[in-house]
Amino acid sequence: MELLFFYIFAAGIVGASLLMVTRANVIHAALSLVLAFLFMAGLFVLAGAEFLAGVQILVYAGGIMVLYLFSIMLMNVGVSIRLRQWHRQSVLALAAALLLAAEIWMVLGRGGYPEARRWPWKLGETPGNVEALGQVLYTKFLFPFEVASMLLLAAMIGAIVLAKRRITR
Amino acid sequence: MIPLTHFLALGAILFLIGAAGVLMRRNAIMILLSIELMLNSVNVTFVGFARQWADLTGQVFAIFIIAVAACEAAVGLAILISLNRDRQMVNVDEINLLKW
Amino acid sequence: MIRYAWLIPLFPLAGVLINGLLGSKTRGAAGHLATLMAGLSFLVVLGISREMILGPGGSHTVAVWNWITAGKFSASLSFLIDPLSTIMLLVVTGVGFVIHLYSIGYMHGDPGYPRFFTYLNLFMVSMLLLVMGDNYLVMFVGWEGVGLCSYLLIGFWYEKKSASDAGKKAFIVNRIGDAGFLLGMFLIWSLTGSLAYGEVFKAELAAPAATAIGLLLFIGAMGKSAQIPLYVWLPDAMEGPTPVSALIHAATMVTAGVYMVARTSPIYVQGPAALEVVALVGALTAIFAASIGLVQNDIKRVLAYSTVSQLGFMFMALGVGAFASGIFHLMTHAFFKGLLFLGSGSVIHALHHAPADQQQDMRYMGGLRSKMPVTYGTFLIGAIAIAGVPPFAGFWSKDEILAGAFFSGHYLVWGLGTAAAFMTAFYMFRLIFMTFHGEMRVDHHAREHIHESPATMTVPLVILAVLSVVGGILPGFPPDAGWIHKFLAPSLAKAPAAHAAAGEGYRIVKAAAGAGEPGGGHGTVGIVLIALAIAVALGGIALAWRMYMRDTAAPGRLAARFPGLYRVLLNKYYVDEFYQACIVEPIYRLMRSLFNFDQRVVDGAVNGSSFLTVWTSRLSGLFDLRTVDGAVNGTASVLAFFAQLLKFIQSGMVQNYLFMMLLGVFLMVSAYLFR
Numbered sequence: 001m002e003l004l005f006f007y008i009f010a011a012g013i014v015g016a017s018l019l020m021v022t023r024a025n026v027i028h029a030a031l032s033l034v035l036a037f038l039f040m041a042g043l044f045v046l047a048g049a050e051f052l053a054g055v056q057i058l059v060y061a062g063g064i065m066v067l068y069l070f071s072i073m074l075m076n077v078g079v080s081i082r083l084r085q086w087h088r089q090s091v092l093a094l095a096a097a098l099l100l101a102a103e104i105w106m107v108l109g110r111g112g113y114p115e116a117r118r119w120p121w122k123l124g125e126t127p128g129n130v131e132a133l134g135q136v137l138y139t140k141f142l143f144p145f146e147v148a149s150m151l152l153l154a155a156m157i158g159a160i161v162l163a164k165r166r167i168t169r
Numbered sequence: 170m171i172p173l174t175h176f177l178a179l180g181a182i183l184f185l186i187g188a189a190g191v192l193m194r195r196n197a198i199m200i201l202l203s204i205e206l207m208l209n210s211v212n213v214t215f216v217g218f219a220r221q222w223a224d225l226t227g228q229v230f231a232i233f234i235i236a237v238a239a240c241e242a243a244v245g246l247a248i249l250i251s252l253n254r255d256r257q258m259v260n261v262d263e264i265n266l267l268k269w
Numbered sequence: 270m271i272r273y274a275w276l277i278p279l280f281p282l283a284g285v286l287i288n289g290l291l292g293s294k295t296r297g298a299a300g301h302l303a304t305l306m307a308g309l310s311f312l313v314v315l316g317i318s319r320e321m322i323l324g325p326g327g328s329h330t331v332a333v334w335n336w337i338t339a340g341k342f343s344a345s346l347s348f349l350i351d352p353l354s355t356i357m358l359l360v361v362t363g364v365g366f367v368i369h370l371y372s373i374g375y376m377h378g379d380p381g382y383p384r385f386f387t388y389l390n391l392f393m394v395s396m397l398l399l400v401m402g403d404n405y406l407v408m409f410v411g412w413e414g415v416g417l418c419s420y421l422l423i424g425f426w427y428e429k430k431s432a433s434d435a436g437k438k439a440f441i442v443n444r445i446g447d448a449g450f451l452l453g454m455f456l457i458w459s460l461t462g463s464l465a466y467g468e469v470f471k472a473e474l475a476a477p478a479a480t481a482i483g484l485l486l487f488i489g490a491m492g493k494s495a496q497i498p499l500y501v502w503l504p505d506a507m508e509g510p511t512p513v514s515a516l517i518h519a520a521t522m523v524t525a526g527v528y529m530v531a532r533t534s535p536i537y538v539q540g541p542a543a544l545e546v547v548a549l550v551g552a553l554t555a556i557f558a559a560s561i562g563l564v565q566n567d568i569k570r571v572l573a574y575s576t577v578s579q580l581g582f583m584f585m586a587l588g589v590g591a592f593a594s595g596i597f598h599l600m601t602h603a604f605f606k607g608l609l610f611l612g613s614g615s616v617i618h619a620l621h622h623a624p625a626d627q628q629q630d631m632r633y634m635g636g637l638r639s640k641m642p643v644t645y646g647t648f649l650i651g652a653i654a655i656a657g658v659p660p661f662a663g664f665w666s667k668d669e670i671l672a673g674a675f676f677s678g679h680y681l682v683w684g685l686g687t688a689a690a691f692m693t694a695f696y697m698f699r700l701i702f703m704t705f706h707g708e709m710r711v712d713h714h715a716r717e718h719i720h721e722s723p724a725t726m727t728v729p730l731v732i733l734a735v736l737s738v739v740g741g742i743l744p745g746f747p748p749d750a751g752w753i754h755k756f757l758a759p760s761l762a763k764a765p766a767a768h769a770a771a772g773e774g775y776r777i778v779k780a781a782a783g784a785g786e787p788g789g790g791h792g793t794v795g796i797v798l799i800a801l802a803i804a805v806a807l808g809g810i811a812l813a814w815r816m817y818m819r820d821t822a823a824p825g826r827l828a829a830r831f832p833g834l835y836r837v838l839l840n841k842y843y844v845d846e847f848y849q850a851c852i853v854e855p856i857y858r859l860m861r862s863l864f865n866f867d868q869r870v871v872d873g874a875v876n877g878s879s880f881l882t883v884w885t886s887r888l889s890g891l892f893d894l895r896t897v898d899g900a901v902n903g904t905a906s907v908l909a910f911f912a913q914l915l916k917f918i919q920s921g922m923v924q925n926y927l928f929m930m931l932l933g934v935f936l937m938v939s940a941y942l943f944r
Contacts, residue, residue, distance in 0.1 A: 006171050010179050017183055017206055021190035026198050033202055040209060047176070047220040049228045052212075059235055064205070064242045071246040072198055075253055086193055087262060089928055093192035096931050097185045103938045104181045108174050116170070117223040129228075136225045137232070148236045155240030162247035165254075192928050200924075265921030 005046055012039035024085050026072050030065060037061040048119050050129045176217025183210030195260045197252075201245050208238045270316035274331040274348045277313050277358065278397040280306040284390035292383030300376065303386035304369040307393060311362040314355075321355045326759070328352075330403050330467075337406075344464055349403030353760035356596060356753070357400040357528055360603045364520045365393055367729040371611050372512040374725035375618060385425060385510070392418035396521050400528060404465040405454050408529065412450065412493065415522045416443045422517060423509040435505035442502040446492015453485030457536075470535040479536050483543025486533055487550075490526030495577045496554045496584060501845055503577055507569040511614030514569060519576050519610050520603035527583045527599050534592050534762035548588020548674070552685040555581030557842075559692035563699075564828075564838045567629050568613045571700050575655070576606055578689055582670055585682055591673030592761040593754045597745055598666035600753075604740045605654040605663055608733035612648035615641065615722040615730065616704060623715035631700065636709035640719045643727045645705045647734040652701050654737040656694035657806040662741030668802045669745070675798060687805055694809025702817035 016036035023029040037060050044053035087093070121128055137145060187210060190203030212231045219227025284306035288299045328351030335345045348354075369389060376385050395414025402408040417440075424436025458464055460482075461472040474482070490496070495503040506518050517523070530537065530547065537544050555578045562574035579602050586595030619641060620628045627633040638645035654661040657668065667690060674683040709716065721727065744753035816823045828835040837843070918929075 002171055006175060010175075013179070014182060014186070017186045020206065021186060021194070021199075021203060026196060029199060029202055033205065036206070037209065040213065043213065044216055046171070047216045049216050049219065049231070052216065052228050052231055055232060055235060056212075059239060060209075064239055067242060067246060068198070068202065068205075071250060074250060075198070080196055083195070083260065085195055087195055087924055089925060090193040093928055093931070094189055096928065096935060097189045097192075100188075100931065100935050100938065101181065101185050103935065103942060104185075105178070106942060107938065108177055108181070111174070113173055114222070116173070116221050119220075119223050133225055133228060133232075137229055141229050144233060148233055151240055152236060155243050159243040159247035162244065163250045188931060192924055192931065261924060262922050264923075268919065268921030 002046065006043070009039050009043040009046065012036070013043065024081050026075075026077055026080065027069070030068050030072060033068075034061050034065045037065065048129060051133050171220075173217055173221045176220070177214060180210045180214035180217065183207075183213060195262055197249055197261055200261060201242070201249070205238060205242065208234055270313070270320050271329050271350050272331060273313060274317060274329075274350050274401065275333050277310050277317075277362070277401065278394050280309040280313075281390040281393035281397070285387055285394060288383050288387040288390065292387060296383065299383035299386045300369075300373040303390050304366065304373060306390060307362065307366040307369045310393065310397070311366045314358045314362045317350060318355050318359055321350065321352065322756070326352060326756070328759070341462065342458070344404055344406040346407060347403050348401040348407075349466060350401070351760050352756050352758075353528075353532060353596065354400050356600060356757065358397070360524075360600055361393070361396050361400060361521050364603050364607050364733075365396075365516060367732050368512050368516040368520070368607065368611070371515075371614075371726050371729040372510075374723045375512055375614055376510065381425065385422075388418055388421045388425070389512075389516070392422065392517060392522070396525070399525055403467070404463075405457065405469075406464050408532075409450065409454065412489070412525060412529075413447070415517070415525060416440060416447070416493070419443070419506070419517055419522055422513040423506045425509055425513065429508070431505075432508040435502070435508040439502040439506050442499050443492045446489045446499050449485045449488025449492070451489075453482050453489065456482050456485060466532065474536065474539050476540050476542070479540030480543045481540070483533070483537045483540050484546060486529060487543065487547055490530055490584075491550070492526075493529075494523050494526030494580050494584070496526075496550050496581065497557060498844075500554065500558065500577050501848060504570055504573045504841070507567070507573050511569070511610060511617060514573070515607045515610035515614070518573065519606035523576065523580055524583070524599045524603070527580065527587065527595055530584070530587045531592050531596055531761060534587075537587075538590075538762045544588050544590065546588070547584050548679055548682050551581040551584030551586075551588055552674075552682040552689075553581070554578070555585065555689040556685045556692070557581075559689045559696070561838055561841050562696045563692060564835060566631055568616065568631050568634075568700065568704065569610075569629055571631075571696060572606070572609055572613060575609075575693065575697070578693060579606065579655070581689070582667060582686065585686055586670040586673060589670075589674045589677045589679050589682060591670060591677075593757045594666060594669040594673050596757060596761075597753050598670060600744075601654070601662040601666045601737075601741050604733055604736040605651040605661075608647060608651040608730060608737055609655065611726070611730055611733065612644050612651060615644040615726055618722055618726070619644075619719045620711065620715055622718040623712040627712055631703040633710050633712065634704045635707045635711065636705070637711075637719065638705035641705075641721050643721055643730065647727075647730040648705070649701060650734045650737050652697045654741075655697055656810060657690055657802060658810075659803065660738075660742050662737050662739070664802070664806075665741035665745040665751075668799055671802060672795060672798050675794075687801070690802065691805045691809045694806045695813045698810045698813035699817055702813060706818060707821070 013036050016032050016039060020029045020032040020036065023032060037056060041053040041056040041061070044050070044056060119129075121132070184207055187203045187205075187207035190206065191200050194200055194203065212234055215227040215231045215234070217227075219225060219231075281303075284303045288303060292299060328349060330347055330349055332345060332347035334347075335343075337344045369386075372385065372389065376382055379385065392415060395411045395418055397411070399408050399411025399415060402411060420436045420440040423439050424433045427433045427436070454464065456478070457469055460474060460478055461469045463469055492499040503518060503523070507514055509517075537547075558574045558577035558581065562571050562578065565571045565574065579598070583595045583598050583602070586592070586598060616634070616637065617628050619637070620634070623633065650661070654663040657664045659665070671683055671686050671690070674680075674686060711719065745751040816827075840846075918925075
């Protein structure tokens, strides 16, 4: 049963990604990516990371991708469609990627991972994933958490400064 | 029970699709979007590992990756926008001042 | 006193060292010092002579130093005092002392005054070694030493090219003779195993060996004593100062050859053929030189040829077996020839204000006897002595020689000798008349300055004049049986039997002479010979008187009648020119060709090696340059080449770089997979 859903979500993600990289229209590509993120959120729920699924939709699909779409709208999409889309090295790159895929397939075939374990809680039960995550996040990973907030602040300031229109008087 | 390798394989496929996108597309926005895809593939891998061994560390990492991705997207787009003021469209393969 | 014989050469040696090393300090006193040394030697010699003459005589060896002992050969520096060496010592030191005294006045004011006396004393040392040695090696040392001194003294005024040339000529011609002397010594040693007189003369030698030795030694004597063909240096030697001519080339050095042959008489009598050669050469030389002296105009040249001629007489004596007569003539010749040379020096000294080429030319002299009476008087005595007029010294010794030649059957020798005696008398009085008599032809400016010489010069003249008067009759009377003959007998060998060519005539003469050997009285034939000799001498004087006093145009007429003969005699038979063309020139040519060869080969080798060095260095430099530069440039070009290939990686496009990264990941994974 789980496996079936996994395949469904996986197919969705992969399909949407492929769609994304092949679109000439940037807006279409961005929207395809959003679709991929949604499927990914479903996958996260399947894997027992409910909070992460929520964050994915809220932040990633709802924040970052919206930001992307705003930026795209500031650019002239019509012009870019008519230009050549593909880099000259595309063939080589594709070949390299496929080769790498084959290799990773071989790596994965080796196996040899330690034994699996189950989550100590069931879906819907307290404490569930969110509490547990909060527990870990604010104790064990406090420092990275604070750093991440600093990083966000810096990025915010940086983005504002970079994108500012130069004032010429 | 979903085997770990499925997650890993999925993550690998997504990563390579993103990589192909980065290497093959001329438009800067497309490249940035492909980078987002790559970051997400890493998220998938981490979540797979977390699930396999019931360790929340993976999920915490995934959260931080999302945070970093947000920052990077913001700054990247800011750069693009400022670049876009001088020209019509940003084609990465035209930025080759360091060419031999 | 005989024990102190080593003092004799020591005094002059001291003089050499003092004057030679400190000449600049001794300056004017150098002459007095040297004369003192000569005098001291003479005193020692007198002492020794007293012992030898008054005592038992005999021969004494005074050993000084064992010089060489090498295997079978040994020679020591030791002196032999016997009658022969005593006579020689008396002559050398006596006449030497007198001439030293003379030189003080003659060389006064000359810039090389100390050098002159150094050389003169050095000559004394060498000559004394020569006559005092008891073996041929010491004699040879002295022999070479007098040759050296002769060279030094002939070329004393070396700035004058003719003088230095003459010195060289003397030395070189002497060396030719010395080669013969050396070969003779080698032969002596190889046949007898020793060089000491005592041992050598004891040996019995086969006639050919003795003849060979005799001839070889005589070659040395020919060089030193100026016989044909090695006489050519003596006339040129007149370039030296007159005292040198007197001492070395009249009284002593040139007599070394005579002494040597006399000393070697025991060997000569064993090889009579050598004696024949000696006699013949002597006679030929006597007449040859006398004929040249007839027409010479330089006063010293006349005396030089006279000396050569008289030396010929001495060898004539030795050659016919009259060894004692030869030594006797050596002694008397030292007296009167020394006197004649010193007298000519006095004349030249008086004329030193005349132009240089006239000072010695008899055509520009004349009438000097009133201005220089002492010189004239002594000169006259010397001339009479040499002409052979009794009772003066020359008569006794010369007559003995001629008689000795006649009575041993050497008639040719006797004939040549008599003719030479006639010429001798003639040219000597020609000299007297041209120089001292007749009208004065001296340069007018010089006339006022003609004066008699100072006492230091005239006293020696007087001494020698006295000796020229009594020096013959006292030792030598009666002929062949006088004191000197008895005294010398032990040192000299007995004359050999008369030579075979005498034949019938000899026997008749001998019969007429009565029973007598060449060493004793000869009866009537002897008296006839004496009368003939006197007549010859007076005849020569008379002819000279007629031609140069009475009929002064006669010489000119005679020369005009026989112009060719006159020219040949005047030019000394062109012997010098002959030698120059046949011997000297080829040697010069050989020398020049060798020099050129050497130049080319040596220079060629040097230049060639330098060229080779330069060439190889250039090559290696080139190679080095190319290799080094090549390496460096090569490295750079390889780098450039690969850079050209690899630069395309730097496209400036980030996506290319990312592609590289992907490739890198691929490689890493491959490495992990396929490790």
